[in-house]
Amino acid sequence: MKSKNIKLDTGYSIWISFGIFFALILLAPHLAFISSHVSLSSNEGWNAYLSQRAMGMDPAPLYPPSGQMVFNNYPPSSxxxxxxxxxxxxDMIVAGRIIALVALLFCAYAAGRVVCVMGGTRAGSxxxxxxxIIYSAVFYSDYVGMDDPQWLGQGIVMLGLLLLVDRASASGRSTAWRTFGAGCVMVAGLSVKHNILALPAAVMVWLVLTDxxxxxxxLSGCLLALCVLGGLFYACFGPDFVHGVFGHKRIFYGYRILKGMSNVVGLSGMMVAGLFLRRMRLAHGYGLLLGLYLLxxxxxxxxxxxxxxVTHNACFEALIAAAMCAGLAVSYLLKGGTLGRLPPRVTLVGMAGLNLLPVVVCMPTYLPYLYRITAADIVAHEGAWKDTIAAVHNIDGDVACETLAMCYWAGKPAVIDFFNYSQHVAVTHEATALEQAVDRQAIAAFVSSSRFGRLGEVWAFSNxxxxxxxxYTHVREQGAAYIVTP
Known part of the structure; x- marks a missing residue:
């Protein structure tokens, strides 16, 4: 210790190495099965079909007109x-998994880099x-290596933040072109996933209040990108783009706010670090920026x-904001910062322990779940999935799958998006397209993915x-699903 500062000695390097090793253990199952033909999320097949349409590999439009049973409520960039x-x-699903995993790692890098730029230490970054990485793998594991654009969009928005704060002058100002480019990049991130709103909003308020x-x-960069991308998308897809993204029907339940609050409580250990922002006196108003971002x-x-x-993907911004606050709080303590009369090392250990406490508490149950249930489940059911995919492939005519990945890997076109169409029916009470298809028996078979449930009259998407x-009265179990035919 020098002038009450705690140096980044060999001990801290060992802890960092241990953290990297632990993160790799958590990511290993996702890496091992990244090319597996088992999908536990309906999002994967849906994203795969739309990616095919974007590449012209499927003649159907990327944004279907109204009256269809396939919906697209995402911006097109991803x-x-x-x-x-x-x-x-x-394979679109494997490609999406790879991109999502790389984007997660980039978000982790960007969070660490921002901590350094704002005055944090190497250990804090x-x-x-x-x-x-660790919180994502433990609490949001269903989105680690899953074909979904949320992490990709988050990574692009974080790139915009890096452009804004990295390589700034001594006064904290980046060049006008970097500031302009940061606005363009953040809007580009929203063209991948349009619910990443907290960071752009925090940046806007911070800049208005400080410079x-x-x-x-x-804002000029944001406006230019919005006009260029919005005009391009409208020119390519017409009113169906606007209706699909902004007119999508979705049910909201007030009680689900409790789920959001429970997710946030899981991050409370890291959010305590936000209390250090005022004490840290970060330069250039960065404390205000991070406080706004977290809030x-x-x-x-x-x-x-x-x-x-809407599931765990709603929490990614809160995770990144809290992690950056935690990194800066640890940096503050490493530099000799104190909390009351407590010794710096005691405060540092307490802060690090508080950040890691939720993970430590969950480890005894989560690691067996990760390796014995999740990984073993994929291995155990891969053969059943292949059986179902082969059976669907051999059916003459169109097939509608609850889990669209089954129909995607079977080489069948997408004829119904069960989740979004179910939401449409629940909101509008109109199911003409499905009723007509069923009456004409235009769809050769429907495939239910309730593979862990018993065969019976109660199904998901009961409407x-x-x-x-x-x-369609005939039902047979085939591999990992039930095939329903006339």
Whole structure:
């Protein structure tokens, strides 16, 4: 210790190495099964079909007109990114998984880099990055290596933040072009996933309050990108793009706000670090920026969780904001900062322990779940999935799958998006397209993915299955699913 400062000695390097090793253990199952033909999320097949359409590999439009049973309520950029890699690899789902995993790692790197730029130590930056990976792998594991654009969009928005704060001058100002570019990049991130709102909103408020000229430059970049991308998308897809993204029907439940609050409580150990922001006296108003980011991210996570089908992806911004606060708090303590009369080392150990406490508490049950249930489940059911996929492939005519990945790998076109169409029916009470298809028996078979449940009359998406079962009465178990035919 020198002048009450704690140096980054060999001990801290050992702890960082241990954190990296632990993160790799958590990521290993996701890496091992990244090319597996088992999908535990309906999002994967849905994203794969739309990526095919973006690449012209499917003649159907990327944004279907109204009256269809397939919906697209996402902006288009991710489908082209995934589609290009999927075209090269020959599998859109595997491509999406790879991109999502790389984007998660980039978000961890960006969080650590921002900690360094804002005055944090090397150990603090590593701590922030590792927290992003470890919390994602433990609490949001269903989105680790899953074909979904949320992490990709988050990574692009974080790149915009790096452009804004990295390589700034001594006064904290980046060049006008970097500020302008940061606005363009953040809007580009929203063109991948449009619910990443907390960071752009926090940046706007921060810039307006600290440097209104930079705020005008940043907003100019946002406006230009919005006009260019919005005009391009409208020119390519017409009104169906606007209706699909902004007119999508979704049910919101007030009680689901409790789920959002419970997710946020899981991050409370890291959020305590936000209390250090004022004490740290970060330069250039960075404390204000991070405080706003954390506050808005938590609020948006709670509100977004009210929507049906919105899950852990609503919490990614809150996780990143809290991790950056934690990294800076650890850096502050490493530099000799104190909390009252407590010795710096005691405060440091307490802060690090508080950040890691939720993970430590969950480890005895989560690691067996990760390796014995999740990984073993994929191995155990891979053969059953192959059986189902082969059976679907051999059916003459169109097939509608609850889990769209089954129909995707079977080489069948997408004819119904069960989740979104179920939401449409629940909101509008109109199911004409499905009723007509069932009456004409235009769909050769429907496939239910309730593979862990018993065969019976109670199905997921009961409002759709009630219509289907009125004409499709024959049910047989086939591998990992039930095939329902007339």
């Amino acid at each position: 489908f082209y990114v995934v589609g290009l890699l999927g075209w090269l690899l020959g 590593w701590f922030a990055g590792l927290l992003v 209104w000229r930079r705020a005008m430059v940043w 808005l991210a938590v609020a948006f996570a709670i509100v977004q969780r009210m929507g049906t089908g 759709l299955w009630h219509i289907i079962r009125s004409r």
